[in-house]
Amino acid sequence: MTIIQLRVLLALKELGNFTEVGEKLGITQSAVSHALASFEKEIGITLFNRDRKGVVLTEGGQRIIDHVREIVGRVERIKEEASSLSGLKIGKISVGTLQSAAIRIIPGLMGVMRQKYPGIEISVFEGTDQEVQDWIHSETVDLGILTAPCQNLETIPLLTDRMFGIVPEDHPLAGCKTLSLDQLSSEPIIRALGNCGMIVASRFSQAGLSPGFKTIEARNISTISAMVRSGAGSAILAGLAVPRDTTGIRVIPIEPPLFRQIVLAAPKLQALSPAARVFVDLTREWMAGRFQDLT
Structure with missing residues (x-):
């Protein structure tokens, strides 16, 4: 059993294709096949079913893949600890993040990380709050940037993100300096999925208001703004999620103010690898004083 065999297993689980795995790991397709065959022979079970479309884990493969991921992770930790000592x-x-943070926060962080720590490789996974939490719990990612609250995770506050009403430029409310939930409750609200949308729904409920919600998938923020431009309804978005291009729409602060809390989350912050701890420290430093216009 070798570390390259274990890396092949993880890559096959992720990509499902021998050629792509070879390209990712920098080895030939035949070397990928040999690594898998040798490992299966050594442990005595078939780990992947093969067909024309690629490979998928067998039941036995599904039972051991988490152990493989843990071993590879520990090997990476050993390397990182050694490099830290030297x-x-x-x-x-690997970082899971909301789309809004992927657009507004991650690019700046990646640039600084590359300048200061070129030896640290970062993979970014973009998803909803629930997806990011699931990735953290399953150890698909080391940590995540998402909206509080988080279940069974330790968190570091990064940003208090204010909510804004988004209306078409020809809407009767477009000239208002601020908007209340009461003003928005009489028409359809295009609500993003995730904790941000839940915060908005909860605040409407607390105020005894029942707007006509239209729930859409929040993977593409531009979809929400496009629907607002078309007159399909209005929206409430957090500042990070407000589109840079405001053509055809008006962005108006909600009063009384409504906020969401953006946090950095991990199962155990003290147990993070040295590279992940560097990312945490740099993120806190980089975020300090930024996005004050959103609070």
Whole structure:
């Protein structure tokens, strides 16, 4: 059993294709096949079913893949600890993030990380709040940037993100300096999925208001703004999610103010790898004083 065999298993689970795995790991397709066959022979079970479309885990493969991921993760930790002791900064980090943070926060962080720590490789996974939490719990990612509250995770506050009403430019409310939930409750509200949408729904409920919600998938923020432009309804978005291009729409603060809390989350912050701890420290430093216009 070798570390390259274990890396092949993880890559096959992720990509499902021998050619793509070879390209990712920098080895030939035949080397991928040999690594899998050798490992299956050693442990005595078939791990992947093969067909024309690629490979998928067998039941036995599904039962051991988490152990494989844990072993590879521990090997990476050993390398990172050794590099930390020697004064070098190398390693791999996987980060789950909301789309709004992927657009407004991650690019700046990636640029600074590359300048200061070129030996640290970062993978970014974009999803909803629930998806990011699931990725953290399943160890698909090391940590995540998402909206509080988080279940069974330790968090570090990053940003208090104010909510804004988004209306078409020809809407009767477009000239208002602020908007109340009461003003928005008489028409359809296009609500994003995730904790942000739940915060909005909860606040409407607390105020005894029942707007006509139209729930859409929040994977593409531009979809919400496009629907507002078309006159399909109005929206309530957090500041990070407000589109840069406001053509055809008006962005108006909600009063009384409505906020969401953006946090950095992990199962155990003290148990993070050296590379992940570098990312946490740099994120806190980089975020300090930024986005004050959203609070």
